[in-house]
Amino acid sequence: MKEKLGKLVENLDYTLLSAVVILCFYGLLVLYSSTRSGLGSIPEDPFFYVKRQFLWMVVGFIGLAILVFIDYHHFVKYSSLLYFLTVFLLIIVMFFGRTTYGARRWLSLGPFDFQPSEFAKVALIIFLADFLAKNKLKLDNFLYFLWPFAYTGVLMFLVFIQPDLGTSLVYLAILIILLFVVGVKLKYLATVFLIALSSFPILWFFLLKEYQKRRIILFLNPQLDPLGGGYNIIQSKIAIGSGGFLGKGLLGGLQSQLKFLPAQHTDFIFSVVGEELGFVGAILLLGLYTVVLWRGIKIASEARDLLGALLATGAVSFLFFHIMVNMGMAMGVLPATGLPLPFLSYGGSFMVSNLLVIGILLNVEVHKIKW
Amino acid sequence: MKESSTVPEEVKQRINWLLIFIIVSFCFLAINLWYLQVIKGEEFKERAVKNCIRSLVEEAPRGHIYDRKGEVLVTNRPVVVVSIIPEEVENLEELSKRLGGIIDLPEEVIREKVEKHSAEPFKPVEILEDCPLALTIEIEERKTELKGVVLEVKPRRNYLNQELAAHSLGYVGEIDQEELQKLGNPQLQGGDIVGKAGLEKYYDSFLRGKKGQKEVEVDALGREVATLFSQKPVAGNDLLLTMDKDLQTYAENLLEGKRGSIILSHPYSGEILVLANKPSFDPNWFTEEISYADWEKISLDPDYPLINRAVQSIYSPGSTFKIVTALAALEEGVTDSQRKIYCSGNFKLADQVFTCWKRGGHGNLNLIGALAHSCNVYFYTLGKELGVQKMGRYMDKLGLGEKVGIDLPAEATGVIPSPEWKQREFKEIWFPGDDVNLSIGQGYLLLTPLQMHSIICAVATAGDIYRPHLVKEIISPEGEVFEKTEPEISKKVNISANTFQLIQKGLRATILEGTGWQANTKELSLAGKTGTAQNPQGESHAWFVGFAPLEKPEVCITVFVENGGEGGEVAAPLAREMLEKYFNLPEPE
Numbered sequence A: 001m002k003e004k005l006g007k008l009v010e011n012l013d014y015t016l017l018s019a020v021v022i023l024c025f026y027g028l029l030v031l032y033s034s035t036r037s038g039l040g041s042i043p044e045d046p047f048f049y050v051k052r053q054f055l056w057m058v059v060g061f062i063g064l065a066i067l068v069f070i071d072y073h074h075f076v077k078y079s080s081l082l083y084f085l086t087v088f089l090l091i092i093v094m095f096f097g098r099t100t101y102g103a104r105r106w107l108s109l110g111p112f113d114f115q116p117s118e119f120a121k122v123a124l125i126i127f128l129a130d131f132l133a134k135n136k137l138k139l140d141n142f143l144y145f146l147w148p149f150a151y152t153g154v155l156m157f158l159v160f161i162q163p164d165l166g167t168s169l170v171y172l173a174i175l176i177i178l179l180f181v182v183g184v185k186l187k188y189l190a191t192v193f194l195i196a197l198s199s200f201p202i203l204w205f206f207l208l209k210e211y212q213k214r215r216i217i218l219f220l221n222p223q224l225d226p227l228g229g230g231y232n233i234i235q236s237k238i239a240i241g242s243g244g245f246l247g248k249g250l251l252g253g254l255q256s257q258l259k260f261l262p263a264q265h266t267d268f269i270f271s272v273v274g275e276e277l278g279f280v281g282a283i284l285l286l287g288l289y290t291v292v293l294w295r296g297i298k299i300a301s302e303a304r305d306l307l308g309a310l311l312a313t314g315a316v317s318f319l320f321f322h323i324m325v326n327m328g329m330a331m332g333v334l335p336a337t338g339l340p341l342p343f344l345s346y347g348g349s350f351m352v353s354n355l356l357v358i359g360i361l362l363n364v365e366v367h368k369i370k371w
Numbered sequence B: 001m002k003e004s005s006t007v008p009e010e011v012k013q014r015i016n017w018l019l020i021f022i023i024v025s026f027c028f029l030a031i032n033l034w035y036l037q038v039i040k041g042e043e044f045k046e047r048a049v050k051n052c053i054r055s056l057v058e059e060a061p062r063g064h065i066y067d068r069k070g071e072v073l074v075t076n077r078p079v080v081v082v083s084i085i086p087e088e089v090e091n092l093e094e095l096s097k098r099l100g101g102i103i104d105l106p107e108e109v110i111r112e113k114v115e116k117h118s119a120e121p122f123k124p125v126e127i128l129e130d131c132p133l134a135l136t137i138e139i140e141e142r143k144t145e146l147k148g149v150v151l152e153v154k155p156r157r158n159y160l161n162q163e164l165a166a167h168s169l170g171y172v173g174e175i176d177q178e179e180l181q182k183l184g185n186p187q188l189q190g191g192d193i194v195g196k197a198g199l200e201k202y203y204d205s206f207l208r209g210k211k212g213q214k215e216v217e218v219d220a221l222g223r224e225v226a227t228l229f230s231q232k233p234v235a236g237n238d239l240l241l242t243m244d245k246d247l248q249t250y251a252e253n254l255l256e257g258k259r260g261s262i263i264l265s266h267p268y269s270g271e272i273l274v275l276a277n278k279p280s281f282d283p284n285w286f287t288e289e290i291s292y293a294d295w296e297k298i299s300l301d302p303d304y305p306l307i308n309r310a311v312q313s314i315y316s317p318g319s320t321f322k323i324v325t326a327l328a329a330l331e332e333g334v335t336d337s338q339r340k341i342y343c344s345g346n347f348k349l350a351d352q353v354f355t356c357w358k359r360g361g362h363g364n365l366n367l368i369g370a371l372a373h374s375c376n377v378y379f380y381t382l383g384k385e386l387g388v389q390k391m392g393r394y395m396d397k398l399g400l401g402e403k404v405g406i407d408l409p410a411e412a413t414g415v416i417p418s419p420e421w422k423q424r425e426f427k428e429i430w431f432p433g434d435d436v437n438l439s440i441g442q443g444y445l446l447l448t449p450l451q452m453h454s455i456i457c458a459v460a461t462a463g464d465i466y467r468p469h470l471v472k473e474i475i476s477p478e479g480e481v482f483e484k485t486e487p488e489i490s491k492k493v494n495i496s497a498n499t500f501q502l503i504q505k506g507l508r509a510t511i512l513e514g515t516g517w518q519a520n521t522k523e524l525s526l527a528g529k530t531g532t533a534q535n536p537q538g539e540s541h542a543w544f545v546g547f548a549p550l551e552k553p554e555v556c557i558t559v560f561v562e563n564g565g566e567g568g569e570v571a572a573p574l575a576r577e578m579l580e581k582y583f584n585l586p587e588p589e
Helices: A002-011 A014-035 A048-069 A072-096 A116-134 A147-160 A165-182 A186-198 A200-207 A210-220 A229-243 A269-301 A306-330 A348-366 B009-039 B041-052 B092-103 B107-116 B133-141 B177-183 B198-202 B245-254 B292-299 B318-331 B367-372 B376-397 B419-426 B432-439 B449-461 B497-513 B567-582
Strands: A098-100 A103-109 A112-114 B053-058 B072-084 B125-128 B149-159 B172-174 B193-195 B212-218 B224-231 B238-241 B260-265 B272-278 B341-343 B346-349 B352-355 B363-365 B464-466 B471-475 B481-484 B489-492 B527-535 B538-548 B555-561
Touching (some): A002 A048, A002 A348, A014 A048, A014 A269, A014 A348, A048 A348, A072 A116, A072 A147, A072 A306, A072 A348, A112 A348, A116 A147, A116 A165, A116 A306, A116 A348, A147 A165, A165 A186, A165 A306, A229 A269, A229 A306, A229 B009, A269 A306, A269 A348, A269 B009, B072 B107, B072 B133, B092 B125, B092 B133, B107 B125, B133 B149, B193 B198, B245 B272, B245 B567, B260 B449, B260 B567, B318 B367, B318 B432, B318 B449, B318 B497, B318 B538, B341 B376, B346 B432, B352 B376, B352 B432, B363 B367, B367 B497, B376 B432, B449 B464, B449 B538, B449 B555, B497 B538, B527 B567, B538 B567, B555 B567
Antiparallel strands (some): A098 A103, A103 A112, B053 B212, B072 B125, B172 B193, B212 B224, B238 B471, B260 B555, B341 B363, B464 B489, B471 B481, B527 B538, B538 B555
8 A cells, every 4th residue: 555655656747746836836926916915805914815825725735635546436436426416515505605796606614615616617527527438439329418418507507596607617618628528429519509509699688697798798899888897808908918028026016006907816816917927927827837738638648548538638628718718808808707717816615626636637647557 | 567548549539639729729828918918018008007197286275365463364275176087087978977977067068078178188177176075975985986086175265254355355266378378487287276366466476385296106996005206285475464354344334335445554654454445246256166157247247346446447536636736836836825816616718618616606715725625716727827747747746657556466557648648549739628627637637546545645744655555474384474565665756845734734624624524523633635526427426535643644545436426425424434443433423
């Protein structure tokens, strides 16, 4: 047992792990810069947010360590249980959740808040990977192919009504990418896409909340309401653009230090990076993400079996979708869906779920060999 | 130990496609970053700075104005001004609607104001001055949705006694283009408040003070987080007036319902204690934004309430001018204390007949009697014998035709007729009849009440005309005397003491036994002269000029009532009441 543990540690993908650790500290630095002067009602301790974030990071790394060493073939046995537990938690949130900014997303656990929809991402990756690996052949049947949509749809619906359009889209992205990778017929995917597109009017007129519609409209034309919703996007673009090549230096961002940026420690933290650390800092960040995703893809294609490949792909797609949507939003090239940036945005549950999927990646990586 | 992977090739291929998709996506992000930060970087940098640096001008409080006893007449009160900084506005239409809803102003009005000042986008455009407290609080609370709106506390001129001494104090207003060029002070900019009339204008450079400037960094909510540069405003200097508020109030009450002026001054220093004019106006009207309709109402009022009659309006002096004729005649030897002239009520000159106001005639009168009873015939005779040239010489000596030199703007100099003047104005020669008219202060001659006052001062002091002034001291904001007005003889009248003495006797007789008897008070040895000036505008103007006490003159007084009627009936009693107030005499039974 001890020998096996030693071998596992020896075989860990240190490139991936280093990239993640650097990202975490990079994140703490930027978080400090954007929150040290306080955000409204928060106490005056300039390290208030940094300390809390660090604490969650530690929790995340412990979770990651545990996850790495349990062969994924063992824990996928509980994937159904995990799935139903997630559904249960999301229903609990519906009734007992704490509401902030008009969204009911959090469960209070003593002094900390816990966001089930974040853990749902990890659970969904495991559940779908297991389900798809087991039923790969049946997916040739179009009706069967729709099953995973049903499973995912339940989660999407529960999160959508919180309301949290962004997160429900993350679930969908994970599903689509996994279906693509597992090898379903492309015309099936195309069919689903067409159905989605044709049902868009129904979504628009009956399901989307006013603020969600506004976001889409404002993405198309932020100048429409520069003081309201479009304000975020404009200010964020000004922040990033004004950073120039080298940036204004940490703590030196006019926009971020003066709080022109909305949610500058969560959804718009990339704007702080852009403003204070410039093109160089932003590209460095993008580079670190590239390393993480590239190692993830490598792990997926070198996995021992389909299950491992799908688990790794799920992890990659989760991180990729967040990075893409978040940065795209901050730069004003994608609609504002309010998704946080992995390893950087402030938020405990999100931080832990990021590190857990890294745990999944490392797990698949060290177990590509049967010990 | 190593087992080969069982991942299907097809899956591996799809994973590679995913990798390509990720790489393409990241390249897309990187290109966008390059575009935003490197290509457009400078542009965004500018926008970021504009986003958060605000340059504000802090108005300097104007100096206060006090009466001679130190009572405050003019001060400043803080008002909240709601302004919009055009540069910070992102959607003017929306903002106008929101702000208009709070301060109850049509949104188009707000929009127009801001658009008019779009050339200077960083300068706050005043939307509402003197914003009520409740609205100020509401604006403060809704700051986030009112980006670009700033609240500034500014000093506003406050005339504590409304109409009191309004013509002397004047008023302030926004500088206009002409003043901007004329004053040529680089400190002054459009929108600045400057003195527009009265002392406010005359002493503007002292009262104005120095504006302060502040550059502040503001956060997204418009809260000031840091001061980058700050220059505190310097308050203007205070004015301590020679004017006495109680006497001024009393004088204005005497004039209530009339059109006219009262001037009361110390002849040996030139200090003016009373400079009252009616009708009057409230200078506070001008500190608020005056509407065009209101402005029209004031400026087109047929009674001209804005005019400082004592200083800016010219009238026939009538019989009060006989003092000047008498001075000239005595000095030129045309008459003396003994010469008597017979008044039959008529004076013939060629085929013209000039009448005395007393139809039956005064009979035989010497100069003192002629002054006392204001006999026209006596002075017609002197005028005819003197001629305009000689009379003109004495008008010159008294300084008529020049400004008296009071510390107020726009002083009028009167109309001093002469043959050259008549030729120039009317292309006509000077007739002997014109001499006769001039001798009793009728005809072409027009003087301001202040000029008449200057003449009576010269008589009181026997030749020394002190420059009349309203400001005693200019006091710095720290309370030190910055400048003190020393008594200054502006005109030394070269006329013999005997002549003045004789005139003084005549003026004393006027009060005791002549036309000025209604000005008489037992306790006071007053000397004076009445005047009833006929004029083409209607009823005669009532005049009274005088000084007291005779032996050692302490005050000179001029009372003028436009179209008031007989000088002895209307002006003289007012002079008596004024002097009784000044000398603290008991009201006669």
